[in-house]
Amino acid sequence: MYENVSLTKKLIISKAIDILNEDGIDKLSMRVIASKLNVSATSIYWHFKNKDELLLYISEYICQQINCNATKEFCEELLIDLIVQYRLVLKSIRDSVKIMQITPPITPSRQEIIRTINKLIINLGVKEKDVFISSTLINNYVLSFVSDEKNFCFENVDESETLFRDLGIVNNDLDLEVEFMKGLKIILNGIKLSI
Amino acid sequence: MYENVSLTKKLIISKAIDILNEDGIDKLSMRVIASKLNVSATSIYWHFKNKDELLLYISEYICQQINCNATKEFCEELLIDLIVQYRLVLKSIRDSVKIMQITPPITPSRQEIIRTINKLIINLGVKEKDVFISSTLINNYVLSFVSDEKNFCFENVDESETLFRDLGIVNNDLDLEVEFMKGLKIILNGIKLSI
DNA sequence: ACCTGAACACCGTTCAAGT
DNA sequence: ACCTGAACACCGTTCAAGT
Numbered sequence: 001m002y003e004n005v006s007l008t009k010k011l012i013i014s015k016a017i018d019i020l021n022e023d024g025i026d027k028l029s030m031r032v033i034a035s036k037l038n039v040s041a042t043s044i045y046w047h048f049k050n051k052d053e054l055l056l057y058i059s060e061y062i063c064q065q066i067n068c069n070a071t072k073e074f075c076e077e078l079l080i081d082l083i084v085q086y087r088l089v090l091k092s093i094r095d096s097v098k099i100m101q102i103t104p105p106i107t108p109s110r111q112e113i114i115r116t117i118n119k120l121i122i123n124l125g126v127k128e129k130d131v132f133i134s135s136t137l138i139n140n141y142v143l144s145f146v147s148d149e150k151n152f153c154f155e156n157v158d159e160s161e162t163l164f165r166d167l168g169i170v171n172n173d174l175d176l177e178v179e180f181m182k183g184l185k186i187i188l189n190g191i192k193l194s195i
Numbered sequence: 196m197y198e199n200v201s202l203t204k205k206l207i208i209s210k211a212i213d214i215l216n217e218d219g220i221d222k223l224s225m226r227v228i229a230s231k232l233n234v235s236a237t238s239i240y241w242h243f244k245n246k247d248e249l250l251l252y253i254s255e256y257i258c259q260q261i262n263c264n265a266t267k268e269f270c271e272e273l274l275i276d277l278i279v280q281y282r283l284v285l286k287s288i289r290d291s292v293k294i295m296q297i298t299p300p301i302t303p304s305r306q307e308i309i310r311t312i313n314k315l316i317i318n319l320g321v322k323e324k325d326v327f328i329s330s331t332l333i334n335n336y337v338l339s340f341v342s343d344e345k346n347f348c349f350e351n352v353d354e355s356e357t358l359f360r361d362l363g364i365v366n367n368d369l370d371l372e373v374e375f376m377k378g379l380k381i382i383l384n385g386i387k388l389s390i
Numbered sequence: 391a392c393c394t395g396a397a398c399a400c401c402g403t404t405c406a407a408g409t
Numbered sequence: 410a411c412c413t414g415a416a417c418a419c420c421g422t423t424c425a426a427g428t
Contacts, residue, residue: 101296104346104358111361114363115362118362118363118364119363128365132364132369134381135362136343137336137378137382140343144338144339148331151299167309167313168310169327169330182325183328185385186328186332186386186389187332187385189384189388193381194377194380194381
């Protein structure tokens with residue numbers, strides 16, 4: 001249903017990703033996608049039921065960029081690698097987090113990511129009853145961190161500094177790579193402590 | 196600027212909140228707000244520069260419902276109380292999380308919440324260099340948990356069960372109050388461990 | 391100071407009609 | 410099977426004009 005898409009479905013999704021990267025989600029309209037494909041706006045509706053379905057396929061495309069093959073082995077490193085990769089993929093496509101936020105997690109590759117995280121934390125020793133919250137915690141951490149990252153990287157540096165000062169954050173030249181790993185370690189340490 | 200709003204500003208914000216609670220964010224248009232106030236759509240533009248500014252004031256209204264007075268004392272209980280209250284306020288206004296997501300954290304009451312969390316985690320013993328990530332972690336946890344909560348409470352129970360099964364979650368009658376506290380404890384334990 | 395109507399440039403979506 | 414144009418019911422926003 002999601003994997004064997006026709007050429008035209010692929011083309012529409014691909015063009016949508018282009019528009020996302022070039023102009024952002026606000027410019028991602030059925031009409032704009034169609035016009036960039038030199039096609040009538042209404043013809044997209046033969047391939048997708050509506051815009052929501054197209055957005056679902058876009059979320060699936062994003063998640064397909066993440067490699068979950070490492071399911072067989074089991075160690076904390078593997079989980080960290082997956083999460084790091086997750087963040088990099090989300091960063092590589094403009095407004096990808098917004099797509100994930102307005103779209104339900106019902107797409108195969110997206111569910112594969114969640115299930116892989118579940119497996120890896122079970123291998124870490126997390127009890128079955130704590131899998132839900134641990135998995136949710138990790139998943140939402142990645143999404144919200146990447147979402148925030150955009151806000152902390154202003155073209156205008158002054159704006160960023162002002163915001164940090166207002167929020168009472170003294171260190172205004174944060175290394176976001178370091179901060180991301182710190183946050184991930186905090187969650188993983190918290191999870192391991194609750195085992 | 197945000198606190199001493201005129202009567203009409205208050206009325207517009209109040210009506211916007213009503214529409215949010217009754218019909219959700221998709222129905223929150225300048226035209227609908229205006230018509231429910233028996234006023235021309237364009238007259239809102241005398242009170243607010245544009246829709247983004249109105250949304251900013253709505254986010255400020257939401258955050259004003261959260262009481263941050265407990266800044267003087269210092270213990271973990273106080274932080275937990277604030278976070279619990281934060282969640283309840285977000286739950287009490289439909290699509291409040293979406294408002295927070297599309298709106299920057301530049302509003303006084305919203306910044307007050309973040310600054311209060313910062314203070315409380317500093318009192319917990321968190322080093323200054325770790326305040327940013329710890330605060331971000333807690334803030335985003337509340338927002339994303341409440342956002343997810345809506346998705347896990349379908350009218351259709353079957354739909355919820357199917358989703359849980361697809362995600363490999365066995366226990367499908369989760370107590371979200373319990374899960375929320377578990378997640379919060381995981382984060383706080385992780386933070387305390389990194390002190 | 392505050393509100394109006396008309397207008398502009400957009401949306402998502404439906405549907406009868408074409409090939 | 411696939412695409413079109415016309416049309417419907419919406420958007421946010423501007424602006425000259427009213428009181």
